[in-house]
Amino acid sequence: MHVLHGSRPPHATHVTLLTEGTYPHSHGGVSVWCDQIVRGMPDIAFEVVAVTGTGREPVVWDIPAQVSRIRSVPMWGPAPDGRPPTGRQERRLVGAYERFVTALLDPCAARDGLLSPFLRGDRAVSVLTSVWNRPGLMVREARPTLHDALTATTLLEHALRPLATAPPRSGVAHAVSGGIAVLPGLTALERHGVPLLLTEHGVYLRERYLGYRTAPYRWPVKAVVLGFFRLLAEETYRKAALITPGNRYNRLWEEQGGADPGLIRTVYNGVDPAAFPPAGPEPDVPTLSWAGRVDPIKDLETLIRAFALVRERLPAARLRLFGGTPRGGEAYRQRCEALAAGLGHADAVTFEGRVDDITDAYAAGNVVMLSSISEGFPFTLIEAMSCGRATVSTDVGGVREAVGDSGLVVPPRDPAAMAAAALELLGDQERRRRMGEAARLRVIEQFTLRQTVDTFRSIYLELSRARTAVHPAESAPAAASGTKRRHAGRHRAAFADTSTAPGPSAAFAPTAVGAPPPGPGAAPGPVVRSVAG
Template sequence: MPSGGRHVTMLTEGTYPHVHGGVSTWCDQLVRGMPEVDFNIVALTGTGREPVTWELPPNVYRHWAFPLWGPVPGRRWPLRGRERRRLIEVYERFLLSVLDPSAGCDFGEGLDELAEFARAGRLSAAMRSESVLRTLTCIWTMPHLEISASQPTVHDALTATDLLEHALRPLAARIPDDSIAHAVSAGLATLPALAAQRFEGVPFLLTEHGIYLRERYLGYRVAAQRAPVKALMLGFYRELNSLGYRRADLITPCNQYNRRWEERGGAPSGRIRTVYNGVDPHAFPQAGPEPDVPTISWAGRIDPIKDLETLIRAYAIVRAELPAVRLRLFGGVPAGGEAYRTVLEKLAADLGVMDGIAWEGRVSDVARAYASGSVVLLSSISEGFPFSLIEAMSCGRATVSTDVGGVREAVGDTGLVVPPREPAVMAEATLGLLRDEARRAELGRLARQRVIDRFTLRRSVDGFRRIYRELAGLPEHPDSRVVTGALSDPWQQGHTAERALG
């Protein structure tokens, strides 16, 4: 347990410590970078049975996998009488706040009232009742709402209610009232923080990597649900996103691109502080000589948001010009992602380039993945401030990346940036670099220097150490050269120790 005073509850969704990837890497860096801080990890997962894939350091005093799916949690007996009527009234106002702006209902107030039911263990079971289903159906059929023209069905109402019930489950996740609630994404991870802030006055810190709401819109474009279901769920995520922005005590985007989204979403500019992701240049050293065969390398998670179809199509165009070029893909397939890997393999076979692609899987020495390429590519359709990019830059490799999120901020003038989902443009940029050894070398040199100057791990962790102290009500640590062993404040000890290690 914590030794006293404020500590940190880190709230994650589908990432650390159950999944590898950029956000998980960032979480692990933060936890390990501050051994003097006690961390409680509340991880929103699918079933709660997902294995822990990261070795948790000693300062993680508790880890709780909170399942979004599985059996209905809480008390099973139905609400009755006055309690039932109150829930229906609250739920009706909550739905109107999402679906009908003209109704004048406040989303935040509705969410707070639903949180009371969730914390009492009554919400999930109650949302399975016929009266709750009927409430949604009645609102959907109001003539002045566009949704009514889509003729919502009972099946739509069942689907939407089920999705919403699962999405609201994190309201029941209680966190210590003497902690700082640090949600490392917007959306569902903010629900326990919003409730703890409302009921116990817990400070709420929000860090956003990819833009959560934008990624929900991208995901629902290809979702199987009908329009009424999508309208409800996207409306819910939109209102939740905006509420998180407005209520957070401090928002720490990892780039200026995210900051602009957050300001448009209602975040007060005075409560936003950009803290860039960082890497350790010693862990990602200068890569050295390029491979003998011209090679494109990529590292990441085999996931649709990484848009590896564009990467493979670009590779096919490059290979038509330079038949010797090879593509090496380093990265694991997340649980449930096997179908996407099959899609990619079929695409490569259809394009006749399967024999030039090496599927390397996840590797422990990621620096070797970047070193194995002449050029490193990133083809994502959504990113925050991607680790794979600044890691490759630290290794001194020239990069071609899609213009999403904070990519342009990371690269500056040390790499090439192209529009997303345009394989021909990506191929042209890649060919230009593969044909110009001197330019590759110069861009690689500049890229590594940019990381050293701006995006080191020490700079990033120090930024959050100061923020934690601020939210905990502790005075800012003076920049002194006091010997670590002479310090009585554990937060101060870690700060000075890290500076000494440099």
């Protein structure tokens, strides 16, 4: 689905946002970040290439005029146009695919419309079966079956569908997460020399590893798909002109994946302190509040177990949970509700859904909780801090960087530690007040929206200038692909040498685009929901 919106301002710097399961078709932290970036730069011309589930997802954000076009790339919609390869084309693609699959399983041609039809054919399954039964490969010990081969090949075909969409031809390609959304950006770099900017809020590869621990596939299938994500992450880190993680924790994964440390710059999320003013009086009843999407990655089960321990000491305590349940997450919410009931606290744990004003969610608690097992630099945390509420958070991603000394941080998946921290704050009103004031001051000094927007505007302009220096006649016919590859490396060098913008002091299984629809073309077996975004 293509949505045309505003017109591109003449001579404006052009940026194509590459998203997966987030903006502009879904709510959540990454979508909030995208909306902030776009609205904060009316002088930049934006397009969006959004990897979605079926392609029928509605646009749920008000789109500003500087966004000229939105292109949806459905992972589980109709297959891309194309024809099965034959003759020399088939032999060449079979050889390339065999090398590709070997790389997926052994750590030690979408341009012509051939790849997707090839991956839907028998030859691709035969290649995979042959490769993973080679002597010496660990996956061989799991005795892969024909069903495994069909499942893995189907998942790969869907994962590679973004290669069939037209890549950006100019400006800057900005992937707002790693993974599948990056594929059009890598293509744009290869064909047209468009510099690739990567922003990682969470670590996409890490979250795939977490998600596939419980995915309903046998090990041979997981080996292929996780191998694909590993190679994609490594290629993205190598090719990006600049990587802007949302916290320093992500740098460790990026450097381990092959990123040049000199091309990594931490840029924290930011909020407008005026939009998140001090929350005002606390509730009279001791209350813990939480805000976010109801998702396994948020680990509400640990929060509910911790609350049960809190209530042993404070029988009047309440736990209020604010946020929507995304499509496919209904079973998880029901599991959490059943856990609260089973522990005897159904009367005190309330799922209150989305609220019109998120500040109401933070004001509802004496203490704001964050229980996630994976995060980037969570908006809900810095929003609650801006509202002057004391917080208890799990020590994941950039949480400790955000909180500093202005809140309590506990290990993830530890109900006893979380309960002890919550009781500590609930029992000391003066300490809550001091922490809340320190938290708001920390946001004002270090994590404002203006700092974030100004930093990315500088990055966009610098990358655009670097590309213009390499391609002075940007509107001229494309040069040979070999020249493009040489120029791509010069973008990285030029940006690393000349950048001066300082940084301030989140389809597929499992993916943010959800499970495939039932019926013909769906992947064999169920697909796990996203842990990203």
